[in-house]
Amino acid sequence: MSRRAIFRFRLYVAGEAPNSMAAIANLAVLCRVHLPDRYEIEIVDVFRDPKRALADSIFMTPTLVVLTPPPIRKIVGTLSRTQTVLLALGLPDIAA
Amino acid sequence: MTSARASAAKLAVKASTGIAGFDEITGGGLPRGRTTLLVGGPGSGKTIFGLQFLAHGAQNCAEPGIFVAFEESSTRIVANAESFGWKLPALQKKKLYFMDAQPQADLVQSGDFDLCGLLAALEAKSREMGARRIVFDALDVVLALLPDPAKKRREIYRLHEWLLARELTAIITLKAGGDETTSISQQPFGFMQFMVDCAVMLNHSVVLGVSQRSLRVQKYRGSGFDENESAFLIGNRGFEVAVAHTQSRLDATVSNQRVSSGIERLDTMLGGGYYRGASVLITGFSGTAKTTLSGAFAEAACRRGEHTMFVCFDTNSTEVIRNLRSVGIRLDRYVKNGTLRMISSRAITGSAETYLVRIKALAMEHGARCVVIDPVSAWSKSGNDLSTQSVADRLIDWSKGEGTTLVCTSLLDEMSGQGEGGSQLQISALVDTWIHLNYLIQAGERNRGLSIVKSRGTAHSNQVRELILSDAGVTLTDTYTAGGEVLMGTLRWEKERAERVATEAADAAAKLKRLRLDAEEAELEVRVKSLQTELVAKQVEKALLVRTTQSHEGELSRGRTQMQELRGADATTAVRKAAPP
Structure with missing residues (x-):
């Protein structure tokens, strides 16, 4: 995987629910630390845009969809376990 | 529009499930606008229950529904439910x-x-x-992903609150551990049973190798319900819950009309035949002509043009027809013209419940007014006694409710059923008429005896009659009792002959006696006549004697006077002197 690849994320949240807020914060930190300058984040509120959630089959919130690089992956939860998230993104653990 | 809605709202305390029997147990269906929990083990029918609830709502109640599938994909669910004929693909467009x-x-x-x-x-x-309706199928699948019980609980409450706020009639299905001994609160989502307004348990067990499904309403807030376990079945129209003793069925109208048993003398013994809508039990050991007797009934019903169904468990229907033909019962023509429907139970497999449901469905389809089940005791082979007994109860309930005349035979076990030991299914207490057939072995012969053990509401003969099967048909004869024993077969024939001879002899003796009496009478008459003649002779003789005596006395006195005159010695002489001077 190219080190230059851009990560495009779409994060589905449920209004200002605590775990959704936590996910936004966790994602922001993760991107800043591990993917500086090569990420895009789109946040979708399922309460405001339920049709989109329905169309995308988002039932659990928060859900992070990794649009690029392929394949499309879904990560559910507050993203608090950074190791798991990095593994799912295919990023080597910098700390290790 | 508004009035229609108001009347709908009045009715709308419960949401009909469209599941036969379930609405009766719960008095109308599931609590409207509330949540129902459906708990069951694998293959217990949770998904089908939910799906039928939705399909019924969409099709018949104008209540569109949503099915949330957490476990199986919707395409597979729709494909699996195709056989039930709910027309899901058509409903899927809108409702x-x-x-x-x-x-x-x-x-x-x-x-x-x-x-x-x-x-x-x-x-x-x-x-x-x-x-208006929603089903969450296998909610446990998604809950399992949540890390700790507190979070699971939070999501369940969130869901519940949401459902209540939207006033959706909901079903949430959960898998049960399958272990009945675990108490509810120990089960993973036990607290849900306290939260919801209605909880239904589905059970699927195998008893003696026969699958038995049962359902129990555990709670139902604000409503009475049948608290017992009810057997159910997943048939070809979906869920079907067996309901015992519903009020409406028990109060079915009772008919005074009689229907022939197919045997003339048996009708006489019963005071005119069976009642229409009655249930008749014929018990006996194998070979006591139970099938023949029920065949005679079926033939008589067909002759009246009534649609009849004959269910045979022991033999194939074609064999039954052939065998009955040998005793002059011709069923084949009625099969041909469609009046009679023969069902061989080999076409049905499963628990007693399955049999009952199938029989009910077939009888309904055929429009049967008379149903014969030969023998009903075959049910006791399938599954445990308790359930088959309740099936037999419901069979009788059902036939009464429908006004169907039901004739069941029950095989008595040679070992257990000594004499009139009743039937294994204990249905003898429920039936209206109980006819018992047995063998009487006497003088090297085995003969069939028929007696009426009971017949509710009809006068009936107390006699044991001999049942005679011949190619001309089935008949009953009088039997003779001699020395406390009932005579049958050859002994009866001998007795009959002896009686005939005795009658003839008595006749002859009487004739002889009359003749003798006639002779004596004549003789006496002759004697009377001669005596009378003698009497007359004596009377004449006596009269003669009197007259002779009188003349004799007269002669004497005359003679004395004359003598005195002749002598002239006394006073008389003066007279005499004066006379001749």
Whole structure:
């Protein structure tokens, strides 16, 4: 995987629910630390845009969809376990 | 419009499930606008229950519904339910929506999450289609992803609150551990049973190798319900719950009309035949002509043009027809013209419950007014005694409710059923008429005896009659009792002959005696006549004697006077002197 690849994320949240807020914060930190300058984040509120959630089959919130690089992956939860998230993104653990 | 809605609202305390029997148990269906929990083990029919609830709502109650599938994909569910004839693909266009919410197998989970996304999506969809019913199938699948019990509980409450706020009639299905001994509160989602307004348990067990399904309503807030376990079946029209003793069925109208048993003398013994709508039990050991007797009934019913169904468990229907032909009962022509329907039970397999449901469905389809089940005791082979007994109860309930005349035979076990030991299914207490057949072995012969053990509401003969099967048909004869024993067969024939001879002899003796008496009478008459003659002779003789005596006395006195005159010695002489001077 190219080190230059851009990560495009779409994060589905449920209004200002605590775990959704936590996910936004966790994602922001993760991107800043591990993917500086090569990420895009789109946040979708399922309460405001339920049709989109329905169309995308988002039932659990928060859900992070990794649009690029392929394949499309879904990560559910507050993203608090950074190791798991990095593994799912295919990023080597910098700390290790 | 408003009045229609108002009347609908009045009725609308309960949402009909369209499941035969279940609405009766619960007095109308599931609590409207509330949540029902459906708990059951694998293959216990949770999904089908939910699906039928939705299909019925969409098709018959104008209540669109949403099916949230957490476990199976919706396409598979629809395909699996195709055989039930609910027309799901047609309903899917507008009134029924399937939401595939299966967690993906490669789903990565990191930290806590909630079900807001689901609820938001459902909110949008239910508004769009005006949904009134919703089913969450296998909610436990998604709950299992949540890390700790407190979070699971939070999501369940969130879901519950949402459902209540939307006033959706909901079913949530959960898997049960399958272990009945575990108390509810120990089960993973035990607290849900306290939360919801209605909880239904589905059970699937195998008893003596026979599958038995049962259902129990555990709680139902604000409503009475049948608290007992009820057997159910997944038939070809979906769920079917067996309901015992519903009030409406028990109060069925009773007929005074009589129907022939097919045997003239038996009708006489019963005071005119069976009652229409009665249930008749014929018990006996094998070979006591139970089938023949029920065949005679079926033939008589067909002759009256009544649709009849004959269910045979022991033999094939063609064999039954052939065998009955040998005793002059011709069923084949009625099979041909469609009056009679023969069902061989080999076509039916499963528990007693299955048999009952199948028989009910077939009888309904045929429009049968008379049903013969030969023998009903075959049911006791399938499954445990308790359930088969309740099936027999319901069979009788059902036939009474429908006004169907039911004739069942019951095989007595040679070992257990000594004499009139009753039937294994204990249905003898429920039936209206109980005819018992048995063998009497006497003088090297085995003869069939028929007696009426009971017949409710009809005068009936107390006699044991001999049942005679011949190619001309079935007849009953009088029997003779001699020295406390009933004579049958040859002994009866001998007795009959002896009686004939005795009668003839008595006749002859009487004739002889009359003749003798006639002679004596004549003789006496002759004697009377001669005596009378003698009497007359004596009377004449006596009269003669009197007259002779008188003349004799006269002669004497005359003679004396004359003598005195002649002598002239006394006073008389003066007279005499004066006379001749």
